[in-house]
Amino acid sequence: MLDKFQEECGVIGIYGHPEAAKLAYLGLYALQHRGQESAGIVTCEKSRLFVEKGMGLVADIFTEDCLARLPGDIGIGHVRYSTAGSSLLKNAQPIVVDYAKGPLAVAHNGNLVNSKSVRSRLEKEGSIFQSTTDTEVIIHLIARSRKEGFVDRLIEALMEIKGAYSLVILTENSVIGVRDPYGVRPLILGKVDGCYVLASETCALDLIEGTYIRDVEPGEIVIINSDGIESRRLFSVNKTAFCIFELIYVARSDSIFFEKSAYAIRKEFGRQLARETAVEADVVIPVPDSGTYAALGYAEESGIVYEKGLIRNNYVGRTFIEPKQSIRHFGVKVKLNVVKDVIFGKRVVMIDDSIVRGTTSRKLVTMLQNAGAKEVHMRVSSPPTIYPCYYGIDTPYKKELIASKYSVDGICTFLGATTLAYLSLEGLFKSVEFGKENFCTACFSGKYPIKLPCFFKI
Amino acid sequence: MLDKFQEECGVIGIYGHPEAAKLAYLGLYALQHRGQESAGIVTCEKSRLFVEKGMGLVADIFTEDCLARLPGDIGIGHVRYSTAGSSLLKNAQPIVVDYAKGPLAVAHNGNLVNSKSVRSRLEKEGSIFQSTTDTEVIIHLIARSRKEGFVDRLIEALMEIKGAYSLVILTENSVIGVRDPYGVRPLILGKVDGCYVLASETCALDLIEGTYIRDVEPGEIVIINSDGIESRRLFSVNKTAFCIFELIYVARSDSIFFEKSAYAIRKEFGRQLARETAVEADVVIPVPDSGTYAALGYAEESGIVYEKGLIRNNYVGRTFIEPKQSIRHFGVKVKLNVVKDVIFGKRVVMIDDSIVRGTTSRKLVTMLQNAGAKEVHMRVSSPPTIYPCYYGIDTPYKKELIASKYSVDGICTFLGATTLAYLSLEGLFKSVEFGKENFCTACFSGKYPIKLPCFFKI
Amino acid sequence: MLDKFQEECGVIGIYGHPEAAKLAYLGLYALQHRGQESAGIVTCEKSRLFVEKGMGLVADIFTEDCLARLPGDIGIGHVRYSTAGSSLLKNAQPIVVDYAKGPLAVAHNGNLVNSKSVRSRLEKEGSIFQSTTDTEVIIHLIARSRKEGFVDRLIEALMEIKGAYSLVILTENSVIGVRDPYGVRPLILGKVDGCYVLASETCALDLIEGTYIRDVEPGEIVIINSDGIESRRLFSVNKTAFCIFELIYVARSDSIFFEKSAYAIRKEFGRQLARETAVEADVVIPVPDSGTYAALGYAEESGIVYEKGLIRNNYVGRTFIEPKQSIRHFGVKVKLNVVKDVIFGKRVVMIDDSIVRGTTSRKLVTMLQNAGAKEVHMRVSSPPTIYPCYYGIDTPYKKELIASKYSVDGICTFLGATTLAYLSLEGLFKSVEFGKENFCTACFSGKYPIKLPCFFKI
């Protein structure tokens, strides 16, 4: 899964720390894998908000000067990979507004499914939107609410929206965390130097030497202010639906879920994959970097030697200029190269975590064959991705998902591989050791836990 | 060996290809690991040279517009990590001049040891230098020569210089490759679309779909022009002295040396290391990315499980801003993170390819211990680095090399590791399967094959 | 009046011309004197708006590439010098929104006096503002209106606002010009290549080879669309109040008002000033460039020789760095220099169009004296500026206006001049040859034709 199509967003919030902006910056840096398109930090001092946003990477956007323009001891941050709204600076988050009740900033991870209809209604009543993000809908709903306290206005707004959302909100005197009733996207609560922190993943705590307290619960609102921390319930749902793809691909491998690292979970996927889809071979190689952990598990379980047969180029830039007399597989070649003497004459098992369009996998199979591989057995550490995600993972439309068009045999033919096999859904959950009923598996099963409007094009 | 101290330079040359600039660009991209400070390409059309240089990475410097300003079918390129001359754009190579006999551009990988005295003599005679690179000395010597043909002028110039140099030279009608008599730095000859190519490593050929022909020999001058290819001998030396560190660290793992990939050679170092320095342990982990291949070999040979216990952050930027309330091991932590459940309660073997100052290794040992490692056994896949390099590898002065100050036991104490062991010099060459007498091992042995001026501070 | 404090804004609109963006660009270039802080152009093609804005000068912001991103045959533009709203890109105009009824862009010259109270009311009802400009208030009022047609919604909105406004509005199929009922700011209608053009001044027509048709009338709405041109009346007022300062300073000297150029009008001010305030002297010099035309008139009428005794530096940059050992009158000196032999031993009449704070004038008087002037008689071609403007001219608060604190004698003492005299209000209007009752003279008389809210700080 070389293609950069599954990233989503990362959020962070800090309350009461004298270096709120710097901690937010480091937290975002640790969450960079969740979005590389844009990043932003908002802090608050004396009821005034300070905003810095930019396109690109956290380490490039936030210079010393830039952080110096972010005073105050409360702040929130966001890294974004656009899944809704086009890729413009004006869509960079956190979204900041001044409305009748004061300043407000919101950072959102996830995707709403009814934002279009709500937006349309609000516009008819005279609201003017400044961005095309679904997040702005939430803000307008808050501004429209006639409730007295901020949290009540927030709850009234949330009652109208449907979809996946982990929110971190900054008001002039509080930081608030919200997780949608299904808990689709992660959000955790921790502490650093005695101050509360909200973040998408535990890896953000590691870098700033914080400690993990607990997950924000599905449907929970956590309000952090000068009175301490308070928890309110949005409303309850019978079941939760945590995104299984967070474990398969999105999360950083050192982040902790259900008391295990994503690394350990993914390696277990690989072991289970070896059990389910064993094959005679000389060498196991990962598709870097997405297949690495499953490949280690597969190699260990199967006893076949693990090698890094594909080398990733560390200096990949944004674009590459190709000669007119074009180079075969140019797009993949500038990123990866085959180590020939590791592959030549070998029966190769190539592991990846998923197959989306299949085009990159096909090029890799060919590159291995050209390098002299006798056989290429592709193994995938998750079930076939048949359905698109509407909850924040940037998958393509259904017709572009190869597994929605072909059987496993058909895909194998398309790839030109010797054999192809996927991890079963049962195998997947056996590895997770946590009830399947708690997860969203829509991309494999087509069972969407949060109802979609009928106009959604699947 | 996390620290970026050993890179040197990479060179490329193309003769007679309609897309000379684009091939040079892709070649430099593949050689980017040899220097990330600056890059430059010079092409020639109708006796006029065209130059584009910049600070930073190849993929950032050379845009479509930039390449369009480089017409012509012959060209040379250079990526640089400064080992001589300070890090300024004016020192970026290729160095281009117009002298009495026409335009000339030179790209240089290596380091001269007598450039100061030659420069001083030339300046006394009225020459004016525009850069502080030792490469410019070669150009002034060429300009001063009274010989008729260019190659004779070049040879006269080379007779006066001592040190390590692999040169690619562009004149208005030829591309010339030169390798010093000891062959310290690599330089290979290949072909692409029927045109000759010179490059530092074979990996540059892979990306542009070229084929490897042979190494340029130590002391050889290869002249490529409209008459085809011609070879001349500079003068012979009894022995060659190829830099062993090219195999240990510098070269890209998929480049071929003596018919084997650097990957295979490094893995064999790891196997030999396991044979020489076996230890009871639960897990073998590499220091990413320098220890990866040796760690794979070590794990395979020892039968101990291989894990990626240290995760590298893929989004490392140029600088990081630290909070005032400083974070332990901040500099290392922004680059690496420990995967705790892979390490906790384990006896760990940590593999790296070398230890220079020892400060990073010490931090990693502590990080592993803090993550719950029961024992940390450090293993190094080369002998202790005791002496600095004067031939183009950017090692620090002797006093900063930890192995020049302490015994192996002393270093182990400094690192705080449970045990420490290095690969022996014999083991190293057993793995290479190519006579030790052909290599420069000065950094391990202090035996410098090319005599150093007495003022060199070792 | 060297200080750059009186500029305001310039607007332009083009309907139905294949090169709408280019004409808008040239029109704005000709209107650049009305605002140098930011500029913007919005065009419309197939119901979609295209926007380009930037900080700085028109000629720097709009490159060939930039104009190529502005397709369509209708467009509007704006140059801005902030009189309301702080100086940020987000406040650059035209302001563009997408609201329920489609896209909309508005360019505004002038200043509203009741925007705060309207904004506050709208925010209480849930509107969220994206800028701090008073122009955005108009847009929200339009978006809130329940009327059917756009012009009816616009009229409903305009009924709620008070102040000075010349608007050029772009909808997906029309360009609309509006002038407030008092006609405080100018707005003219012209034609180029058979297409209608709206602009702040006639000089915009000259550059694009257009022809002047007529002024947009006070209180008139001019709608230009595929049906041609239509005029509607906002509502009538008994009297108009065209800003007299447009004639004294703001407008470009070659723009036409009441069938005369501002040049001719200003020269007549100078002649009248000579009649009213004659003095024995050797030389008449202008404060460049503001006093030039009045000085020419003064010299002609008085028969005293006209000289350019103060030379303006043509290369004045944004900021200047002063030595620590500071230079007297540094800020003025980097802009102007005295030509000594024109001044030495002379009785000098120095002419300017107005005096605001008096600090610059005082420095100039001293510079002339230091250069050897025997006497310095300051003459001002308008009455004393005693009251601030609230209708779009960026005058300082009353307490900073020197004429609000001192009598003419007091000002003369402050300046250190030999004598000081102003043009009388009667003399001013005698020169204009157009009834005094048609003008706003609030800055001289304190009679504000549009009622100010009581909280305005005069």
Place this chain on the structure above:
Amino acid sequence: MLDKFQEECGVIGIYGHPEAAKLAYLGLYALQHRGQESAGIVTCEKSRLFVEKGMGLVADIFTEDCLARLPGDIGIGHVRYSTAGSSLLKNAQPIVVDYAKGPLAVAHNGNLVNSKSVRSRLEKEGSIFQSTTDTEVIIHLIARSRKEGFVDRLIEALMEIKGAYSLVILTENSVIGVRDPYGVRPLILGKVDGCYVLASETCALDLIEGTYIRDVEPGEIVIINSDGIESRRLFSVNKTAFCIFELIYVARSDSIFFEKSAYAIRKEFGRQLARETAVEADVVIPVPDSGTYAALGYAEESGIVYEKGLIRNNYVGRTFIEPKQSIRHFGVKVKLNVVKDVIFGKRVVMIDDSIVRGTTSRKLVTMLQNAGAKEVHMRVSSPPTIYPCYYGIDTPYKKELIASKYSVDGICTFLGATTLAYLSLEGLFKSVEFGKENFCTACFSGKYPIKLPCFFKI
């Protein structure tokens, strides 16, 4: 003479002032009219040179940060408009080198006529040039000299060059001023805060509050160091040849020459022109800004009213984008506009200081006629420019000079003017009140005081 073709260069030098860089910066700012292409300052502290150069205007290049990187109490500066060497940053001056005897920087105003042959000889001997400026020849000659002291090496170098040069040179302990034996370009000596200053014109002293001491004499070398000031003679020539065009156009109007301002001299040209070429007319207008002073003189002498009939746009940018349906005289129109009511129905005398190609003048004549001028009498305050300059004024080749192709009548026909007349050579020198034999008048007379190599294309 709207076209920017006559600018040349400006130089400045400061010795012993704690704010040397800031004074150099302000001096260059005052000399900006002598060159707007690039600027540079070099200072020296503890034998080390510090350099800052850039393309563009002084006020844009030298920020506070930039000046902070220029420590030391001695420095020199240069503004450049390329007359020799193409317009690249590498040609920006001062040219700085490190040669055997230490660091050296040279700033040059003027043009050498034998630089090609000297350069060619030096290159044959092995010198390598880094720029294409003729100034670098001087530096190589200095570096080649075997003389002991710097001044002797400098004199040996100067003996080999021919042409026009006013030099300001920086060594590690001195600032040196040199003026060629003919004194073609100006160079003056002054003092500020007790420290010596060298500059191209007196206007540089005015801004920094310095006092004028005397001109550097033709053929003089002025050495300023810790011993004070010393003067040496290069060698004497029978006659000097100060460029008459400095008085006509190049110099800033407030600079002093022969105890009079350029302003006064130019106005006298205008008076004399009126005496020689009287005509019945209603109005005298200058071509802005070059004809301003002569027009004032002409109006005064003739008694005809002076008007600014052409208004210059103050915001002219680097380039302008023209509509496809092109605008007549677009290039001139974006810079100038006619004030119609000043011109309509009038007999106009239009004054300029010279006519080069005639194309701009022709457009202006047409613009005036289109605006309703009954007659357009062009008057030029210098004789016809028939021959190109080889001493540093950037005139075009002879064939492009309209006066070399046509008689005065022929030019008048080309311009479409009613009449045309030039100031006579005798009239010119009558106005200067300083012997004609002291000036270079080659551009009018073809008598080149410094012999040109035969290959010069006149």
